[in-house]
Amino acid sequence: MTEWEKQGNRTRSRIRSRIEHIFGVQAMTAGSLIVRTIGLARAKAKIGLRNLAYNMTRYKTLVHNGV
Template sequence: MNYFGYKNSICIDVDHGFIRRYAITPANIHDSQLLPRLLDPENEHDYVWADSAYSDECFEDLLSLGRFESLIHEKGARNHPLSDAAKDLNRVKSAIRACVEHVFGCMTMSMGGMLTRKIGLARNEAWWGLKNMAYNFLRYLQCISHAPVVA
C-alpha cells in the first residue's frame, strides 16, 4: 500500500497542552519509528503515554534506558484478547492520550485544517513548524486568560 503526504507527530506537555517536540516525516514512515525523536528528557514528568503501536519489547527497553515510565496501551492478539483489567487500564490511559487529539482537533477546526500542499520535506517541516508554534501561542493565550490574577 502506498501513502502520500507528510505527518506531524508531536510530544505534548500533559499538564498544559503545549507541543514540546515534533517530527515531520513522509506518510509512509510508521509512527512507532519516531518515538526516540519525540522523547523529551527535559520534561518534568517521565511518563510516556502512547497507543498500542508502541507496545513492543524494544520500545519498553528504550524507555527504561531513558528512565521513562511506560504507560503504553496494551495490545491484544489473535486468540489472546485483552483481559477486562487490561481494557479498563487502556481506558484510563486513553483519557490522558486524548490531550494529543485535542491539539489536532484545534488545528483542524480553528487553524485551517491539516492539509498541506507543500512539495518536499523541507517545506513541510517549515510549514508544520510554524503551525505548531502558532498552536503553542494560542494555547498560551488560553492558559493566561484562565490563570488567576495575582495581586
C-alpha cells in the first residue's frame, strides 16, 4: 500500500469512527433506528429531533466536563 493510500485510509477512519459512535449512541437511546412514520416530512422531523436531542446531550457533557 502506498503512503498516499495509507494517509487516505487514516483520514477516512478518523471520520468513520466518530460517525459510527454517534449512530451507536442514538441506537442505544432510541431502541432502534427504524423510523415508523407516514411521509418524508415526518420522518425528517423525527430524525431531526433525535439529532437535536443527541447534540443537546453532547453539549451538556462537554460543558459539564469543562472542555
